[in-house]
Amino acid sequence: MENHKVQGFKASAIASGIKKDGGLDMALIYSEKSASAAGVFTTNRVKAAPVILSQQNIRKGKVRAIIANAGNANACTGKVGLDNARREAEWVAKELGIHADEVLVASTGVIGTPLPMDRIERGIPELAQCLLPEGLPDAAEAIMTTDSFSKMSPFEGEADGKPYQILGMAKGAGMIMPNMATMLCFVLSDICIDPADLSRAVSSSVEATFNRISEDGDTSTNDTVLVMANGTAGNGKLTFGEYDRFQTGLTHVMNELATMIVRDGEGATKVVYVKVKGAASHEDAETAARTIANSYLVKTAFYGQDPNWGRIMAALGRSTISMREKDVHIWVDDIQIVKDGLAIGADVEKQASKKMAENEFSVTIDLRQGEHEDQVVTCDLTPDYIAINSDYRT
DSSP: OOOOOOTTEEEEEEOOSOSTTOOOOEEEEEEEEEEEEEEEEOOOSSOOHHHHHHHHHTTTSEEEEEEEEEEEOOOSOHHHHHHHHHHHHHHHHHHHTSOGGGEEEEEEEESSSOOOHHHHHHHHHHHHHTOBGGGHHHHHHHTOSSOSSOEEEEEEEEETTEEEEEEEEEEOOSSOOSSOOSOEEEEEEOOOOOHHHHHHHHHHHHHHTGGGBOSSSOOOSOOEEEEEEOOTTOOOSOOHHHHHHHHHHHHHHHHHHHHHHHHTOTTOOOEEEEEEEEESSHHHHHHHHHHHHHOHHHHHHHHTTOOOHHHHHHHHHTTTOOOOGGGOEEEETTEEEEETTEEOOHHHHHHHHHHHTSSEEEEEEEOOSSSEEEEEEEEOOOHHHHHHHHTTTO
């Protein structure tokens, strides 16, 4: 059984009535000592109130708690929304005996509706009273919206001869687009690390993981990755090698969570790894992979198990990258279906279709323009996606 506890952290979750289904919808995570903190937030110019507040509070690099809710995004709610986010932080601080600027706030759910502050105010004291070291799985469940399962990933490492843990949790199933997926992600560790080093590690790990997934091309107002490291492990200053190993562990945790998010894409039946190699630049490789991964025509072909390479070529052609049609090779897993920009034949496409019937497969494009490559993880687009999102507020 995986360990879902981290030294020096406690968590709790309750059903406050914000969610329509009556499920857990508020979570509190608390560090018993001041923790180094770093975050990455939405690139959407429309930022939710909790994003604005958390960006302010995390600047000093030290925090003690995260308060989160699901069912209401507290986005596009103006000054009232920002005031409400501040009140949340103040109420948490009062209950825990800490400062309000040591509290990070996160919300996810329906946009444009003010938070039900009566429920929030009643819920925070209850959350504070229920804090337990074993409470993190409940917190992971409480931040879910259209997710079909809760998402957690642990990692264990060693620094200065002292063992440490990393534990991540995330929610996300829709509006998944690089920079970042619609998601909340909280990662906790008991390692001792300087806030500046933690920030550098978090930025690098997010770029390699959450910024390389796509589901429906939408970028949320509330995207938030928060990482806390409270130093309870007792290690000394990290060596270069120890930092690199921590970075590897952090990336592993985030990559596992990112893959779970794609696998749980609203209505998704397949995880698809879109790989572009032979690009003239890294930017070209990334742009090409993202354009293909975000194409609704390509994604519906994935669902239909149709190796419709013409849609991939069309996506490449509109992606503004350096390419020549006659140089392109395309594979589905290990089955090459396009050589020199032309179809190889119906027989190999039948083989490719069988590969596409699996829950996971890859599509590889060789542009033959250079040595650069990149990958975006995406999913298929299904009728269930429309059903889920057309019925979201009803």
